[in-house]
Amino acid sequence: MKNILFVASECLPFVKTGGLADVVGSLPKTLDKEYYDCRVILPLYSFMPQKWKDMLTYHSHFYMDFNWNSYYVGIMECEYEGVHYYFIDNQDYFTCDRPYDGMPYDIGRFAFFDKAALSILPSIGYRPDLIHCHDWQTGLIPVYLNSSFQENEFYRGIKTVMTIHNLKFQGIWDVRTLKDIVGLPGYYFTPDKLEYNRDGNMLKGGMVYADAITTVSNTYAEEIKMPYYGEGLDGLMRARSNSLRGIVNGLDYEEWNPAIDKNIYANYDVKSVIEGKAKNKEALQKELGLTVDPDVMLIGIVSRLTDQKGFDLIAYVMDEMCQDAVQFVILGTGEERYENMFRHFAWKYNGKVSAQIYYNEALAHKIYAASDAFLMPSQFEPCGLSQLMSLRYGCVPIVRETGGLKDTVEPYNEYEGTGTGFSFTNYNAHEMMNTVRYAEKIFYDTKPAWNDIVTRGMEKDFSWKNSALQYQEMYDWLIG
Ligand code: ADP
Numbered sequence: 001m002k003n004i005l006f007v008a009s010e011c012l013p014f015v016k017t018g019g020l021a022d023v024v025g026s027l028p029k030t031l032d033k034e035y036y037d038c039r040v041i042l043p044l045y046s047f048m049p050q051k052w053k054d055m056l057t058y059h060s061h062f063y064m065d066f067n068w069n070s071y072y073v074g075i076m077e078c079e080y081e082g083v084h085y086y087f088i089d090n091q092d093y094f095t096c097d098r099p100y101d102g103m104p105y106d107i108g109r110f111a112f113f114d115k116a117a118l119s120i121l122p123s124i125g126y127r128p129d130l131i132h133c134h135d136w137q138t139g140l141i142p143v144y145l146n147s148s149f150q151e152n153e154f155y156r157g158i159k160t161v162m163t164i165h166n167l168k169f170q171g172i173w174d175v176r177t178l179k180d181i182v183g184l185p186g187y188y189f190t191p192d193k194l195e196y197n198r199d200g201n202m203l204k205g206g207m208v209y210a211d212a213i214t215t216v217s218n219t220y221a222e223e224i225k226m227p228y229y230g231e232g233l234d235g236l237m238r239a240r241s242n243s244l245r246g247i248v249n250g251l252d253y254e255e256w257n258p259a260i261d262k263n264i265y266a267n268y269d270v271k272s273v274i275e276g277k278a279k280n281k282e283a284l285q286k287e288l289g290l291t292v293d294p295d296v297m298l299i300g301i302v303s304r305l306t307d308q309k310g311f312d313l314i315a316y317v318m319d320e321m322c323q324d325a326v327q328f329v330i331l332g333t334g335e336e337r338y339e340n341m342f343r344h345f346a347w348k349y350n351g352k353v354s355a356q357i358y359y360n361e362a363l364a365h366k367i368y369a370a371s372d373a374f375l376m377p378s379q380f381e382p383c384g385l386s387q388l389m390s391l392r393y394g395c396v397p398i399v400r401e402t403g404g405l406k407d408t409v410e411p412y413n414e415y416e417g418t419g420t421g422f423s424f425t426n427y428n429a430h431e432m433m434n435t436v437r438y439a440e441k442i443f444y445d446t447k448p449a450w451n452d453i454v455t456r457g458m459e460k461d462f463s464w465k466n467s468a469l470q471y472q473e474m475y476d477w478l479i480g
């Protein structure tokens with residue numbers, strides 16, 4: 001039996017802001033339980049819904065030196081769907097309304113979390129053979145493990161994997177403050193280690209000290225070796241390219257299954273998708289105040305409203321696109337200018353555009369089920385799960401060819417009758433709009449061809465099966 005420990009800042013069903021939570025919430029339960037004892041450590045955020053807090057039981061607590069103080073580290077635990085979860089309790093660091101409050105709060109919050117995650121291991125009597133770290137919030141784990149923790153026999157030989165879900169966020173703060181907070185010796189803050197451009201960088205630390213680095217698609221693994229996508233770390237990516245690989249994300253096929261999904265208005269599968277989608281579309285149009293029209297092409301967007309997702313392209317041509325026979329439904333929160341932009345278009349094109357500016361899991365399911373197409377023109381996309389959800393729900397993705405979007409959406413080829421979606425190459429608003437219009441043409445003029453695209457998409461397998469095997473192979477290889 002091999003012990004694999006996941007440490008992350010978000011995880012379904014407890015807390016989610018984006019795809020990271022989907023991945024950390026679904027990969028551990030797909031690993032082969034006969035060979036792997038996989039457990040997960042998360043922060044116990046004060047805002048976590050009471051229903052989940054009620055599931056937790058107290059394990060133990062101790063005090064830990066951190067940032068010139070001695071801090072309470074409480075350990076709470078629960079078992080959920082066959083996976084053992086530990087939650088680190090500390091009110092100074094985890095009393096908040098959301099996981100990320102910006103710098104410098106987040107630096108303290110997650111540096112504390114990383115040290116605590118390592119420190120609780122002897123108390124819970126679980127020695128991982130490998131710690132799988134996710135994103136910058138856990139970047140200090142490989143670094144701490146390399147430092148004072150080595151003095152304790154318990155920690156020696158533990159392997160680490162650093163998975164990059166989004167290179168944009170790195171946990172950066174000036175060296176002096178960072179060094180003070182995290183309590184690592186000065187020699188860790190040199191350009192070959194945690195320093196970058198005279199700042200301290202937590203993700204960089206993780207990447208330097210982890211035994212292996214992965215990211216969430218093959219294309220993104222290649223892209224981040226180039227300056228355009230490398231967010232300043234492309235040199236390090238190239239230097240560590242032998243230890244860097246892409247493993248595309250899977251989707252939780254139990255959670256995301258239109259045949260049994262309790263969140264949607266009518267269940268359907270690949271054989272009944274036409275009628276099923278029609279029912280879902282009508283109900284969603286009614287619920288959101290869109291003009292009820294079974295024939296109109298409904299385009300969905302479910303997303304964090306940030307630059308990453310290509311909303312400046314949409315802003316540029318939204319008026320023009322709204323002249324077409326289409327409806328838009330948007331569910332998302334994020335940057336104010338995009339929230340206001342969609343509110344504006346919903347007001348201007350009342351009945352044609354619906355803007356739902358909040359976070360709602362159930363509505364997300366309804367949108368994938370009701371929409372004919374899903375628009376995701378990302379500037380960069382490490383993997384993307386929304387397009388996988390769309391494919392599974394017979395909602396045709398229209399994407400930019402980048403990162404995981406390129407690896408998971410096969411562009412429609414009308415001559416060969418192949419493909420599962422529509423895509424464009426350049427980050428250009430008119431190229432995007434032309435692609436949307438090409439999709440409209442297929443939708444309205446050649447319905448059988450459209451329906452075949454839907455079917456091919458639904459028949460693709462993006463469950464965790466294949467990707468979990470690749471992670472397992474990597475774990476075995478590293479642990480030896
Ligand atoms: P990212 O992790 O960059 O945000 P992904 O496509 O990997 O992008 O994952 C986004 C996840 O978050 C999907 O599960 C999507 O359905 C969900 N999501 C994003 N915004 C919302 C929202 N406002 N309400 C519900 N779900 C949302």
Ligand code: GLC
Pocket residue numbers: 018019020023165166216249381382383384385404
């Ligand atoms: C990040 C990326 C997204 C990816 C998700 C899960 O949030 O932006 O592309 O799907 O992590 O790996």
